[in-house]
Amino acid sequence: MSVSLKFMGLILLLLGTGLWVKGGYIYLKAELGQFLIDRAWQQGQDSGKTVKPWFWADTWPVARLMVPSQKISQIVLAGDSGQALAFGPGHTSASAQPGADGVVVISGHRDTHFRFLQFLQEDEQIILQNWEGQHTVYRVSSMQVVDEDVLIAANNNVKSLVLVTCWPFDSSAANSQHRFIVHAQAVE
Numbered sequence: 001m002s003v004s005l006k007f008m009g010l011i012l013l014l015l016g017t018g019l020w021v022k023g024g025y026i027y028l029k030a031e032l033g034q035f036l037i038d039r040a041w042q043q044g045q046d047s048g049k050t051v052k053p054w055f056w057a058d059t060w061p062v063a064r065l066m067v068p069s070q071k072i073s074q075i076v077l078a079g080d081s082g083q084a085l086a087f088g089p090g091h092t093s094a095s096a097q098p099g100a101d102g103v104v105v106i107s108g109h110r111d112t113h114f115r116f117l118q119f120l121q122e123d124e125q126i127i128l129q130n131w132e133g134q135h136t137v138y139r140v141s142s143m144q145v146v147d148e149d150v151l152i153a154a155n156n157n158v159k160s161l162v163l164v165t166c167w168p169f170d171s172s173a174a175n176s177q178h179r180f181i182v183h184a185q186a187v188e
Contacts, residue, residue: 033087034075037061041075045133059084062091063098064129065106070116076128080107089113089163099130101157107164110180114165117143117182126161126184136161138184145178159186 036053041061044051050060063076076098080090089108096102108114126138138161145167160183167180 037075037077037088044131050131053087059087059090062131063106065089066127066129067116067120067124068127069124070119072116074108074113076106080105085109085113095162097130098128099132099134099136101159103158103160103162104128105162105164110165110167110169110171110176114163115169117163117165117180118169120182125187126163128161137187139187140182140184142183144181144183146181148177148179150179160184161186 033053040051040053041064044061052060058081059077059079061075062078064073065076066073074089076089076091077084077087078091078093080092084090085108089106091098092105092107095105098104108117110117120140120143122140122142124140126140128136128138130136136159163182163184165180166176167178168176169180
């Protein structure tokens with residue numbers, strides 16, 4: 001075998017190993033992030049104070065989102081910046097606070113935390129636990145695909161929940177022009 005073939009083999013081996021390590025690092029970071037976010041949620045529930053998951057975090061847990069039929073339980077973070085959404089669903093601060101009257105808007109990535117939205121059906125229950133421990137039960141009323149520029153109308157007299165993610169679900173495109181929106185109404 002020539003020296004150039006050995007060299008090419010070594011380069012390919014190193015590149016493959018580097019990609020494997022990078023991929024493993026991303027998953028390890030995500031798992032560690034979820035552990036720290038869960039711990040911050042529990043510490044906040046115990047102390048009654050907001051607790052950041054790590055000292056440099058620009059977000060903190062504000063709610064727990066549960067979909068019993070799909071065995072989903074996720075901590076919702078404050079804000080919906082790309083940095084917050086990298087670790088979990090994020091509450092849009094311009095929307096109603098979890099548990100309050102009005103429209104609560106929560107966003108998440110289609111390929112991670114909000115992947116389950118594609119399997120939701122009308123009439124399924126979604127439970128949102130706010131910071132004070134109050135549970136609000138919502139029932140899915142509709143789902144739709146809209147252009148990314150469509151604004152969600154806020155009706156502050158109706159207690160409702162809107163979940164938003166990019167669409168289509170199985171796309172490898174980074175910047176989708178469409179959003180998949182789940183509308184749910186509070187069950188009184």
